[in-house]
Each structure stands twice: as structure tokens, then as C-alpha cells.
Amino acid sequence: MKFHIENMTCGGCARGVTSAIKAVDPAASxxxxxxxxxxxxxxxxARDEIVxxxxxxxxxxASE
Incomplete structure (x- = not known):
């Protein structure tokens, strides 16, 4: 699945996004x-859990 995250503007944000997803699914790529x-x-x-x-x-x- 692909998302557009308007407020992900730097590496720190990307780490935050990654951490949030990994908290739900540690095996996620x-x-x-x-x-x-x-x-x-x-x-x-499920997409809803990631969102x-x-x-x-x-x-x-936002979904892409």
C-alpha cells in the first residue's frame, strides 16, 4: 500500500512514520x-490499522 503524508518533510519524520508502522507490524517492509x-x-x-x-x-x- 502507498500513502502520501504531507507533513513528512525530513528524515526524523520518516523515522517517526516507520516507528508507528513497525509498532503495528514489526515485520512490515x-x-x-x-x-x-x-x-x-x-x-x-489491514490498511485501517496502519492509517x-x-x-x-x-x-x-492520504492513499495514493
């Missing part, structure tokens, strides 16, 4: 790209 503000996630966890984790961490994801 995550590729965060701050310059394009996109995150690609390979996970077996909730991101929102709880202060990031507002």
Missing part, C-alpha cells in the same frame, strides 16, 4: 521518501 512525501508499505496488517497508527503518531496519510 517500509520505504519512506521525505522529498516526495510518500511511504510504500508491504504488510499483512490509525499513523494518525496517532501525528501524521495524516
Amino acid at each position: 517500509i520505504a519512506a521518501d521525505p522529498p516526495t512525501r510518500t511511504v510504500n508499505v508491504e504488510t499483512m496488517v 490509525s497508527a499513523l494518525i496517532n503518531a501525528g501524521f495524516s496519510p
Whole structure:
């Protein structure tokens, strides 16, 4: 699944996004790209759970 996260603007933000997703699925494969503000996630966890984790961490994801 792919998300656009408008407020992910730096490496620190990317680490926060990664940590939020890993808290829900430690086995997830995550590729965060701050310059394009996109995150690609390979996970077996439902999209809603990932979205909730991101929102709880202060990031507002939009599906791409």
C-alpha cells in the first residue's frame, strides 16, 4: 500500500512514520521518501490499522 503524508518533510519524520508502522507490524517492509512525501508499505496488517497508527503518531496519510 502507498500513502502520501504531507507533513513528512525530513528524515526524523520518516523515522517517526516507520516507528508507528513497525509498532503495528514489526515485520512490515517500509520505504519512506521525505522529498516526495510518500511511504510504500508491504504488510499483512489491514490498511485501517496502519492509517490509525499513523494518525496517532501525528501524521495524516492520504492513499495514493
